[in-house]
Amino acid sequence: MVMGLYCSVFPLFKHFVLLFEMKEPLIHQLHESQLKLFKDFLGCYVKAEVINTASTGAQLKKLDLKQAIMKPKQMFMGSKALKLIQSPSTPTYMITSFLKQVKEAYIACGDTLQKKLALSNKFLKAVSALHPHAIGHTLTLSLLQKLPALAPNVLTETEEELYELNIRKYQTDQHPDFPEGSRIDEWWGKEEICLKYPCLSKMAKAVLSCFHGPQVESSLSVMNDVIDAKSGRLNIETYQAIQNIKYGLKASGKSAVEYFKKRDHLHDKVDHTLVRNVKRSFSQYKAILEEKKSVATEKQKQLYIRAQSTLTKRKAKELCQKAAKKDRVEHHGAIE
Structure with a gap:
């Protein structure tokens, strides 16, 4: 049941984790991705009518999650775990214990996400307005106006005034298409865009080039590529074995050294x-x-x-020398 729950819930985090491992800049998608991740996760155990009352990141931050949770049997646990729970052969005490653990795990994880995710971050929200699909909305203009104050080292005082004119012109002009799957930095790097909106383009390039580095990737890769098609060497059986061992050690209240320790290695x-x-x-x-x-x-x-059969380096070198010599002889013969 535990493995079935993991297999069903972990994919919710997969797309969000991969945002930090792409070569292309995706900082403009981070705000919306956080909102989507948090709402999708809340949908697993929080009542829908409560989630729908919050439309912004700030409102999601203020939600009282503990007072709006579903009954344990209504919580999402995946088809595999659900089949085991509904099976008559599954002991009642096991189902009760599992449902209690699911409830506690959801509450703990939800509280952590609510505290840690930057759902109401002003900078990430403003950066999302750089997406070409956001052109022509009043909210887009309002967010773009905030960027110089949030990234104060990009523009000079003279450029800030021109920037204000750029974003207003940018809202009403016709622009090149931005097909699905295109890179946003390449779009903002087009000569047509750079010449028409020099200050706005400068701001966009500076913001989109924010460095996240390998340390961010490594810290977020702890749970990445474990139980899906992008996995490395760790498959379901290995992962299940690791979890069983951890569970057994935790149940005994001992470490691996303490569990297998002997008083007398020679005579025990x-x-x-x-x-x-x-x-x-x-x-x-x-x-x-x-x-x-x-x-x-x-x-x-x-x-x-x-x-x-594999060749040794020496044998391979000898074969190359013989082939080269043969080519030279044939070449000289052809010239003569």
């Missing part, structure tokens, strides 16, 4: 259950490797692929 009895489990795990792992190897071999046979 061997834990036969532990030895048997280790042997079984190794045999299962070996069987999996053998199965993968046999599948790969079968594919090679079907595709008529012959395994080639």
